[in-house]
Amino acid sequence: MxxxxxxxxxxxxxxxxxxxxxxxxxxxxxxxxxxxxxxxxxxxxxxxxxxxxxxxxxxxxxxxxxxxxxxxxxxxxxxxxxxxxxxxxxxxxxxxxxxxxxxAAAINPPPTSSIAISNVEPNPGSPLPTTISSSTTSETDTDDSPVDPRMKLVPRLIKYVGRKAGLEVMEIERRMERKQLALGPITPWMCLILIAKEQGLPVDDIVVMFQG
CATH class of the missing domain: 1.10.10 (Arc Repressor Mutant, subunit A)
Incomplete structure (x- = not known):
């Protein structure tokens, strides 16, 4: 260690x-x-x-x-x-x-995107994805702390919510960041659920996925 x-x-x-x-x-x-x-x-x-x-x-x-x-x-x-x-x-x-x-230099790395988005775009009319091929990485993360497995769902669901709501992926990410800053300790998937709800999208299936 x-x-x-x-x-x-x-x-x-x-x-x-x-x-x-x-x-x-x-x-x-x-x-x-x-x-x-x-x-x-x-x-x-x-x-x-x-x-x-x-x-x-x-x-x-x-x-x-x-x-x-x-x-x-x-x-x-x-x-x-x-x-x-x-x-x-x-x-x-x-x-x-x-x-x-x-x-200390490792604590404040240059700003980089912390979400890796899969190149496979879901069909707007298709059901929510149940298997995820993308992963979250950070080149500046020098410790080996494990990433919560639920984070594997976030990248594809960002695209899903964006398409359903008519918003760009970058806009969904910005809204997630703003909610984390405004609400304090809150998980990324909870931010995503709140955004989906604000856009009038059904969130029951998303909640079930993150609880699974």
Missing amino acids: ADDSVSLTIRRVLAATWRGDNTPIPSADISRTWCLDLQWFSTDDAESAVTALAESGWFVQCDEGYAPAISTKGITAPLGFCPRIEYLINPTTFSESIATGSS
Whole structure:
């Protein structure tokens, strides 16, 4: 387990949790965000991770809860980022050198598309796809955190929703990004479901696919 991968994963976790606003958050709310909003871990794993990160110095304890020991502004993660629980339960010990180290360049890579779109375009009148041939990748993602398998459904469904709604793929992606910024911790597929609903499209089949 490389320390650089562990610290990079932790930074991204903090950024997804605080989103640039380092206001203290109660421990229970942090666990709830990881379990319910981001759907990363079980309740027990989330609570263990919060404790481990606090003990290793990544969290600063305040009267209102915990604040991150680093600034989370500008830290990004690839779409579908899902951290390894062992990185958070057995974290590297936080130090000032980690906060200002050379690994910071890897945290803020140049903007690139984080969604790989399949070249096969679905027929607007065809049923929703059940098998996906595309995958999500990020050349700048230097850790080996697994991507949620549900992310494999997102690229084709972006095209599906775009065609049904009469919108370009890039516009669907922009709307997804805006919803993530506006709503805080929210999964990409939930953004896609909200967009489909706003366009008056039936979403029951999409919900079933993501629950499957």
